[in-house]
Amino acid sequence: QVQLVESGGGLVQPGGSLRLSCVVSGFTFSNYAMSWYRQAPGKERELVARITGTGGVTTYADSVKGRFTISRDNVKSTVYLQMNSLKPEDTAVYYCRCSAKNYWGQGTQVTVSS
Secondary structure, three states: OOEEEEEOOEEEOOOOOEEEEEEEEOOOHHHOOEEEEEEOOOOOOEEEEEEOOOOOOEEEOOOOOOOEEEEEEOOOOEEEEEEOOOOHHHOEEEEEEEOOOOEEOOOEEEEEOO
16 A cells, blocks of 8 residues: 655744655655645645655755755655745645655645744
């Protein structure tokens, strides 16, 4: 059974940090690139960051470059999203995804507000 379980969301003040985690089971994690997406109220879901299976290549949306870092631990079958210098416009539900298999997690809410 495939599972992608996100955690680490919450309420944070502008300028703060959060680290999201996505624990994967049910497929060979290290074989696949993984991505983080987000969806804000009334907006389309958008790609935030992507990392290759080995972790050697990462890509980011322009809106988060220099603030967010995607990483992975293939031993723990976990992908992370470190989010720094958070802004109110980062408020969204964040999802992890294995694009090749079109597997999605259930999402974790991130709210940036004072």
